[in-house]
Amino acid sequence: MRVMVCIAILLAVAGCGYRPVGSGGVSALQPSVKTIGIGTLKNRTLRPTILPALKDALVRRFAAEGRIRVVEEGADVLLDGTIDGFGEEPLAFTKNDTANRLRLNISFSFTVKDRLEETVFLRDGVTGVAFYFTGTGISETRAAEDEATFRAIVDVAEQVVSRVLDGV
Template sequence: MRAIMCMAVLLALAGCGYRSLGSGKASALQPSAKTISIGTLKNRTLRPTIHPALKDALIRRFAADGRIRVVEAGGDVILDGAIEGFGEDPLAFSSSDQAKRVRLSISFSFTVKNGLEDKVLLRDGVAGVAYYFTGSGVTSTRAAEDEATLRAVADLADQVVSRVLDGV
Protein backbone atom coordinates (compact mmCIF):
# COMPACT_ATOMS: atom_id res chain seq x y z
CA MET A 1 0.00 0.00 0.00
CA ARG A 2 2.82 2.40 0.90
CA ALA A 3 4.60 1.65 -2.38
CA ILE A 4 1.43 2.43 -4.33
CA MET A 5 1.05 5.77 -2.53
CA CYS A 6 4.69 6.66 -3.20
CA MET A 7 4.27 5.78 -6.87
CA ALA A 8 1.10 7.89 -7.10
CA VAL A 9 2.89 10.89 -5.56
CA LEU A 10 5.85 10.49 -7.91
CA LEU A 11 3.57 10.28 -10.94
CA ALA A 12 1.66 13.37 -9.83
CA LEU A 13 4.88 15.34 -9.33
CA ALA A 14 6.24 14.25 -12.70
CA GLY A 15 3.36 15.99 -14.46
CA CYS A 16 3.17 19.16 -12.38
CA GLY A 17 4.57 21.40 -15.10
CA TYR A 18 7.62 22.55 -13.18
CA ARG A 19 10.44 24.06 -15.21
CA SER A 20 13.49 25.94 -14.07
CA LEU A 21 13.74 29.67 -14.74
CA GLY A 22 15.38 30.48 -18.04
CA SER A 23 15.07 27.05 -19.60
CA GLY A 24 13.59 26.27 -22.95
CA LYS A 25 13.41 28.63 -25.89
CA ALA A 26 11.48 31.75 -26.72
CA SER A 27 8.47 29.78 -27.95
CA ALA A 28 6.06 32.68 -28.61
CA LEU A 29 8.60 34.28 -30.95
CA GLN A 30 10.25 33.07 -34.08
CA PRO A 31 13.08 30.63 -33.28
CA SER A 32 15.71 33.00 -34.64
CA ALA A 33 14.89 35.72 -32.06
CA LYS A 34 17.86 36.02 -29.73
CA THR A 35 17.63 39.71 -28.76
CA ILE A 36 14.88 42.13 -27.78
CA SER A 37 14.85 45.92 -27.65
CA ILE A 38 12.52 47.89 -25.43
CA GLY A 39 11.20 50.49 -27.85
CA THR A 40 8.76 53.29 -27.19
CA LEU A 41 6.87 53.11 -23.90
CA LYS A 42 4.16 55.73 -23.61
CA ASN A 43 2.63 56.83 -20.32
CA ARG A 44 -1.03 57.81 -20.62
CA THR A 45 -1.41 58.32 -16.87
CA LEU A 46 -0.64 61.24 -14.61
CA ARG A 47 1.96 59.16 -12.76
CA PRO A 48 5.38 60.03 -14.28
CA THR A 49 7.36 57.63 -12.05
CA ILE A 50 5.69 54.55 -13.54
CA HIS A 51 7.37 54.89 -16.94
CA PRO A 52 11.03 54.55 -15.85
CA ALA A 53 10.12 51.93 -13.26
CA LEU A 54 8.38 49.81 -15.90
CA LYS A 55 11.25 50.04 -18.38
CA ASP A 56 13.75 49.03 -15.67
CA ALA A 57 11.50 46.17 -14.52
CA LEU A 58 11.10 44.84 -18.06
CA ILE A 59 14.85 44.91 -18.67
CA ARG A 60 15.57 43.18 -15.33
CA ARG A 61 12.88 40.54 -15.89
CA PHE A 62 14.00 39.65 -19.43
CA ALA A 63 17.61 39.50 -18.24
CA ALA A 64 16.69 37.31 -15.27
CA ASP A 65 14.85 34.88 -17.53
CA GLY A 66 17.90 34.46 -19.73
CA ARG A 67 16.23 33.06 -22.85
CA ILE A 68 16.51 36.31 -24.80
CA ARG A 69 19.07 39.09 -24.43
CA VAL A 70 17.99 42.72 -24.01
CA VAL A 71 19.82 45.16 -26.29
CA GLU A 72 19.60 48.95 -26.45
CA ALA A 73 18.61 49.08 -30.14
CA GLY A 74 18.43 46.83 -33.18
CA GLY A 75 16.95 43.78 -31.47
CA ASP A 76 15.58 40.83 -33.40
CA VAL A 77 12.24 41.82 -31.88
CA ILE A 78 11.05 45.14 -30.48
CA LEU A 79 8.59 45.62 -27.62
CA ASP A 80 6.56 48.85 -27.73
CA GLY A 81 3.77 49.69 -25.35
CA ALA A 82 1.67 52.16 -23.44
CA ILE A 83 0.75 52.45 -19.78
CA GLU A 84 -2.98 52.84 -20.26
CA GLY A 85 -4.26 53.32 -16.74
CA PHE A 86 -3.58 53.60 -13.05
CA GLY A 87 -6.35 52.81 -10.60
CA GLU A 88 -6.89 52.49 -6.89
CA ASP A 89 -9.90 50.70 -5.45
CA PRO A 90 -10.59 50.82 -1.71
CA LEU A 91 -11.37 47.37 -0.35
CA ALA A 92 -11.70 47.85 3.41
CA PHE A 93 -12.74 50.83 5.49
CA SER A 94 -12.27 52.04 9.03
CA SER A 95 -15.20 52.88 11.30
CA SER A 96 -14.96 56.49 10.08
CA ASP A 97 -15.27 55.39 6.42
CA GLN A 98 -11.59 55.97 5.64
CA ALA A 99 -10.05 53.51 3.17
CA LYS A 100 -7.69 51.16 5.02
CA ARG A 101 -6.84 48.55 2.35
CA VAL A 102 -6.47 49.50 -1.31
CA ARG A 103 -5.99 47.52 -4.53
CA LEU A 104 -3.70 49.34 -6.95
CA SER A 105 -3.73 48.35 -10.62
CA ILE A 106 -1.72 49.46 -13.64
CA SER A 107 -2.82 48.49 -17.14
CA PHE A 108 -0.37 48.14 -20.02
CA SER A 109 -0.91 47.36 -23.69
CA PHE A 110 2.00 46.23 -25.83
CA THR A 111 3.06 44.94 -29.21
CA VAL A 112 6.05 42.85 -30.15
CA LYS A 113 7.32 43.36 -33.68
CA ASN A 114 9.90 41.64 -35.82
CA GLY A 115 12.85 44.03 -35.84
CA LEU A 116 13.63 43.61 -39.53
CA GLU A 117 10.22 43.41 -41.16
CA ASP A 118 8.22 45.60 -38.73
CA LYS A 119 5.63 42.79 -38.63
CA VAL A 120 3.51 42.50 -35.47
CA LEU A 121 4.14 39.16 -33.78
CA LEU A 122 2.09 39.74 -30.65
CA ARG A 123 -0.42 42.34 -29.49
CA ASP A 124 -1.66 42.02 -25.93
CA GLY A 125 -2.47 43.80 -22.70
CA VAL A 126 -1.88 43.03 -19.04
CA ALA A 127 -2.60 44.56 -15.65
CA GLY A 128 -0.24 44.57 -12.70
CA VAL A 129 -1.88 44.50 -9.28
CA ALA A 130 -0.67 45.13 -5.74
CA TYR A 131 -2.35 45.84 -2.42
CA TYR A 132 -1.47 48.23 0.38
CA PHE A 133 -2.73 49.46 3.72
CA THR A 134 -3.14 53.18 4.24
CA GLY A 135 -1.14 54.75 7.03
CA SER A 136 -2.13 57.10 9.79
CA GLY A 137 -0.94 60.14 7.85
CA VAL A 138 -0.33 61.39 4.34
CA THR A 139 3.40 60.57 4.37
CA SER A 140 3.00 56.95 5.46
CA THR A 141 0.09 56.40 3.05
CA ARG A 142 2.09 57.87 0.17
CA ALA A 143 5.07 55.64 1.03
CA ALA A 144 2.81 52.56 1.07
CA GLU A 145 1.28 53.59 -2.27
CA ASP A 146 4.72 54.12 -3.85
CA GLU A 147 5.90 50.71 -2.66
CA ALA A 148 2.71 49.08 -3.96
CA THR A 149 3.22 50.83 -7.31
CA LEU A 150 6.65 49.22 -7.64
CA ARG A 151 5.16 45.80 -6.80
CA ALA A 152 2.40 46.31 -9.40
CA VAL A 153 5.01 47.30 -12.00
CA ALA A 154 7.02 44.15 -11.18
CA ASP A 155 3.85 42.04 -11.52
CA LEU A 156 3.13 43.71 -14.85
CA ALA A 157 6.69 43.03 -16.10
CA ASP A 158 6.41 39.36 -15.07
CA GLN A 159 3.21 39.04 -17.08
CA VAL A 160 4.66 40.75 -20.15
CA VAL A 161 7.71 38.48 -20.17
CA SER A 162 5.52 35.38 -19.73
CA ARG A 163 3.30 36.43 -22.63
CA VAL A 164 6.24 37.26 -24.90
CA LEU A 165 8.41 34.23 -24.13
CA ASP A 166 5.88 31.56 -23.21
CA GLY A 167 2.71 32.73 -24.92
CA VAL A 168 0.76 32.48 -21.65
Protein backbone atom coordinates (compact mmCIF):
# COMPACT_ATOMS: atom_id res chain seq x y z
CA MET A 1 0.00 0.00 0.00
CA ARG A 2 2.83 2.41 0.89
CA VAL A 3 4.50 1.79 -2.48
CA MET A 4 1.26 2.60 -4.32
CA VAL A 5 0.90 5.90 -2.48
CA CYS A 6 4.50 6.86 -3.30
CA ILE A 7 4.02 5.99 -6.97
CA ALA A 8 0.78 7.98 -7.11
CA ILE A 9 2.48 11.04 -5.59
CA LEU A 10 5.44 10.79 -7.98
CA LEU A 11 3.13 10.52 -10.99
CA ALA A 12 1.04 13.45 -9.83
CA VAL A 13 4.07 15.69 -9.26
CA ALA A 14 5.76 14.62 -12.52
CA GLY A 15 2.70 15.29 -14.63
CA CYS A 16 1.47 18.57 -13.22
CA GLY A 17 4.17 20.86 -14.61
CA TYR A 18 5.36 21.67 -11.12
CA ARG A 19 8.65 23.52 -10.97
CA PRO A 20 10.20 24.56 -7.66
CA VAL A 21 10.51 28.31 -7.30
CA GLY A 22 14.09 29.37 -7.78
CA SER A 23 15.08 26.47 -9.99
CA GLY A 24 15.83 28.84 -12.86
CA GLY A 25 13.94 26.92 -15.52
CA VAL A 26 12.39 30.07 -17.02
CA SER A 27 15.42 32.33 -16.84
CA ALA A 28 15.86 35.16 -19.32
CA LEU A 29 19.50 34.09 -19.54
CA GLN A 30 21.24 31.32 -21.40
CA PRO A 31 22.19 28.30 -19.25
CA SER A 32 25.85 29.05 -19.98
CA VAL A 33 25.66 32.40 -18.15
CA LYS A 34 27.41 32.06 -14.80
CA THR A 35 28.43 35.64 -13.99
CA ILE A 36 26.79 39.04 -14.10
CA GLY A 37 28.26 42.49 -13.78
CA ILE A 38 26.47 45.55 -12.51
CA GLY A 39 27.15 47.98 -15.34
CA THR A 40 26.07 51.56 -15.69
CA LEU A 41 23.39 52.65 -13.24
CA LYS A 42 21.86 56.10 -13.61
CA ASN A 43 19.73 58.12 -11.25
CA ARG A 44 17.13 60.52 -12.64
CA THR A 45 15.86 61.52 -9.21
CA LEU A 46 16.95 64.15 -6.74
CA ARG A 47 17.85 61.44 -4.21
CA PRO A 48 21.59 60.79 -4.65
CA THR A 49 21.84 58.19 -1.89
CA ILE A 50 19.52 55.66 -3.51
CA LEU A 51 21.88 54.77 -6.37
CA PRO A 52 24.69 53.27 -4.27
CA ALA A 53 22.10 51.64 -2.00
CA LEU A 54 20.44 50.00 -5.02
CA LYS A 55 23.76 48.71 -6.35
CA ASP A 56 24.57 47.20 -2.94
CA ALA A 57 21.10 45.65 -2.71
CA LEU A 58 21.45 44.09 -6.17
CA VAL A 59 24.85 42.60 -5.32
CA ARG A 60 23.55 41.22 -2.01
CA ARG A 61 20.41 39.75 -3.62
CA PHE A 62 22.30 38.04 -6.45
CA ALA A 63 24.77 36.66 -3.88
CA ALA A 64 21.94 35.39 -1.68
CA GLU A 65 20.33 33.70 -4.69
CA GLY A 66 23.55 31.86 -5.47
CA ARG A 67 22.75 30.76 -9.02
CA ILE A 68 24.78 33.51 -10.67
CA ARG A 69 27.87 35.27 -9.39
CA VAL A 70 28.37 39.06 -9.46
CA VAL A 71 31.83 40.01 -10.73
CA GLU A 72 33.56 43.34 -11.31
CA GLU A 73 35.21 42.44 -14.62
CA GLY A 74 34.78 39.83 -17.32
CA ALA A 75 31.11 39.07 -16.63
CA ASP A 76 29.11 37.00 -19.07
CA VAL A 77 26.26 39.55 -19.00
CA LEU A 78 25.85 43.13 -17.81
CA LEU A 79 22.91 44.67 -15.99
CA ASP A 80 22.47 48.36 -16.81
CA GLY A 81 19.65 50.45 -15.45
CA THR A 82 18.13 53.76 -14.52
CA ILE A 83 16.25 54.84 -11.44
CA ASP A 84 13.46 56.66 -13.23
CA GLY A 85 11.38 57.90 -10.35
CA PHE A 86 10.99 58.42 -6.65
CA GLY A 87 7.56 59.35 -5.41
CA GLU A 88 5.41 59.47 -2.33
CA GLU A 89 1.65 59.28 -2.17
CA PRO A 90 -0.31 60.23 0.93
CA LEU A 91 -2.75 57.52 1.95
CA ALA A 92 -4.16 58.73 5.26
CA PHE A 93 -4.51 62.10 6.92
CA THR A 94 -4.78 63.58 10.38
CA LYS A 95 -7.65 65.80 11.47
CA ASN A 96 -5.55 68.78 10.31
CA ASP A 97 -5.29 67.35 6.75
CA THR A 98 -1.64 66.45 7.21
CA ALA A 99 -0.52 63.20 5.63
CA ASN A 100 0.43 60.63 8.26
CA ARG A 101 0.66 57.44 6.15
CA LEU A 102 2.45 57.41 2.82
CA ARG A 103 3.33 54.98 0.04
CA LEU A 104 6.85 55.39 -1.32
CA ASN A 105 7.60 54.21 -4.89
CA ILE A 106 10.95 53.79 -6.63
CA SER A 107 10.82 52.90 -10.33
CA PHE A 108 13.77 51.24 -12.04
CA SER A 109 14.15 50.26 -15.69
CA PHE A 110 16.91 47.87 -16.69
CA THR A 111 18.45 45.77 -19.42
CA VAL A 112 20.53 42.62 -19.24
CA LYS A 113 22.78 42.11 -22.23
CA ASP A 114 25.62 39.94 -23.36
CA ARG A 115 28.85 41.75 -22.53
CA LEU A 116 30.62 40.88 -25.79
CA GLU A 117 27.88 40.65 -28.40
CA GLU A 118 25.62 43.39 -26.98
CA THR A 119 22.62 41.04 -27.39
CA VAL A 120 19.78 42.12 -25.09
CA PHE A 121 18.40 39.18 -23.10
CA LEU A 122 15.95 41.19 -21.03
CA ARG A 123 14.55 44.71 -21.00
CA ASP A 124 12.13 45.41 -18.17
CA GLY A 125 11.08 47.75 -15.41
CA VAL A 126 10.01 47.33 -11.81
CA THR A 127 8.65 49.49 -9.04
CA GLY A 128 9.66 49.01 -5.44
CA VAL A 129 7.06 49.96 -2.88
CA ALA A 130 7.16 50.61 0.86
CA PHE A 131 4.76 52.23 3.29
CA TYR A 132 5.50 54.43 6.28
CA PHE A 133 3.91 56.57 8.96
CA THR A 134 5.08 60.09 9.64
CA GLY A 135 6.48 60.82 13.07
CA THR A 136 5.63 63.54 15.53
CA GLY A 137 8.61 65.62 14.43
CA ILE A 138 10.77 66.23 11.39
CA SER A 139 13.59 63.92 12.49
CA GLU A 140 11.20 61.03 13.21
CA THR A 141 9.46 61.50 9.87
CA ARG A 142 12.80 61.66 8.05
CA ALA A 143 13.97 58.46 9.76
CA ALA A 144 10.72 56.71 8.78
CA GLU A 145 11.10 57.90 5.19
CA ASP A 146 14.74 56.74 5.05
CA GLU A 147 13.78 53.30 6.37
CA ALA A 148 10.94 53.05 3.83
CA THR A 149 13.34 54.10 1.06
CA PHE A 150 15.67 51.26 2.05
CA ARG A 151 12.77 48.75 2.02
CA ALA A 152 11.65 49.98 -1.43
CA ILE A 153 15.22 49.59 -2.74
CA VAL A 154 15.34 46.03 -1.40
CA ASP A 155 11.99 45.40 -3.11
CA VAL A 156 13.41 46.68 -6.42
CA ALA A 157 16.47 44.42 -6.08
CA GLU A 158 14.33 41.37 -5.29
CA GLN A 159 12.12 41.99 -8.32
CA VAL A 160 15.07 42.53 -10.65
CA VAL A 161 16.81 39.33 -9.55
CA SER A 162 13.54 37.41 -9.81
CA ARG A 163 12.96 38.66 -13.36
CA VAL A 164 16.54 37.92 -14.42
CA LEU A 165 16.76 34.44 -12.91
CA ASP A 166 13.19 33.14 -12.95
CA GLY A 167 11.43 35.23 -15.57
CA VAL A 168 8.81 36.37 -13.05
